Amino acid sequence: xxxxxxxxxxxxxxxxAPWRLRYILSDKEKNGGxxxxxxxxxxxxxxxxxxxxxxxxxxxxxxxxxxxxxRKERAIALLNLYPYNNGHTxxxxxxxxxxxxxxxxxxxxxxxxxxxxxxxxLEKTMRPDGFNxxxxxxxxxxxxxxxxxxxxxxxxxxxxxxxxLVTASTNVIPQSLEALWLLLAEELGQKTE
Numbered sequence: 001x002x003x004x005x006x007x008x009x010x011x012x013x014x015x016x017a018p019w020r021l022r023y024i025l026s027d028k029e030k031n032g033g034x035x036x037x038x039x040x041x042x043x044x045x046x047x048x049x050x051x052x053x054x055x056x057x058x059x060x061x062x063x064x065x066x067x068x069x070x071r072k073e074r075a076i077a078l079l080n081l082y083p084y085n086n087g088h089t090x091x092x093x094x095x096x097x098x099x100x101x102x103x104x105x106x107x108x109x110x111x112x113x114x115x116x117x118x119x120x121x122l123e124k125t126m127r128p129d130g131f132n133x134x135x136x137x138x139x140x141x142x143x144x145x146x147x148x149x150x151x152x153x154x155x156x157x158x159x160x161x162x163x164x165l166v167t168a169s170t171n172v173i174p175q176s177l178e179a180l181w182l183l184l185a186e187e188l189g190q191k192t193e
Contacts, residue, residue: 036059036062037049037055038055038058038059042058042059043055043057043058044057044058044094044095044096046095046096047096048096048147048148051096051145051147051148052145053076053078053090053092053096053145053148053150054096054148056068056076056078057076057094063185063190064181064185064192066078067079067081067177067181069089069118069121069181069184069185069188070114070117070118070121070188072094072110072113072114073094073110074093074094074095074104074106074107074110074111075091075092075093075094075107075110075111075113075114076091076092076093076094076114077089077090077091077092077114077117077118077153078090078092079177079180079181079184080152081177083154083177084152084154085154085155085156085160086126086155086175086180087122087126087128087153087154087155087180088152088153088154088155089118089122089152089153089154090150090151090152090153091111091114091115091118091150091151091153092111092148092149092150092151093107093110093111093149094107095107096147096148097148097149098146098147098148098149099137099149100135100137100149103149111149111151115133115151115153118153119131119133119153121184121187121188122153122155122184124187125183125184125187126155128155128156128157129156129157129158130155130156130157131153131154131155131156132152132153132154132156133151133152133153133154134151134152135149135150135151135152136152137149
């Protein structure tokens with residue numbers, strides 16, 4: 001706060017977040033309109049052509065563009081395009097499935113193992129003080145994509161809940177998705193070109 005005309009006023013410095021414009025102007029039904037569609041014949045059986053996770057699973061040629069961090073036989077991990085915090089990663093079964101009881105034992109195990117591997121990767125590269133890990137099951141629980149299960153892995157730092165969250169529902173993300181993807185890909189020994 002600063003003193004103006006004998007009164008305290010909150011500074012009005014702008015928060016520059018140009019990456020959010022893509023989300024504001026996007027077609028939310030099509031992964032924010034930021035990714036090219038994968039031809040239907042390249043999708044897995046039972047995949048939803050409108051599902052950004054199914055699209056990412058099928059598009060093995062554009063991991064950098066889709067921010068895919070890790071691919072396994074039954075699970076995939078990718079950076080959230082609209083993160084709650086820096087490093088926010090989604091872990092999903094490869095198969096388009098909407099309920100936990102529909103996962104095979106192998107899918108459950110590999111999803112859990114992938115979550116563990118992502119936590120270890122983020123601990124090593126970003127050094128957070130903790131994590132929020134969760135699954136929103138159904139629209140009523142806040143799932144933006146209720147038909148394809150996915151866990152949110154959100155790194156947290158002591159004090160990262162600042163006044164902006166309380167007063168303006170604003171998140172400050174200090175690193176671009178591209179820069180974070182490059183850091184994680186390098187740590188995993190993946191090609192970045």
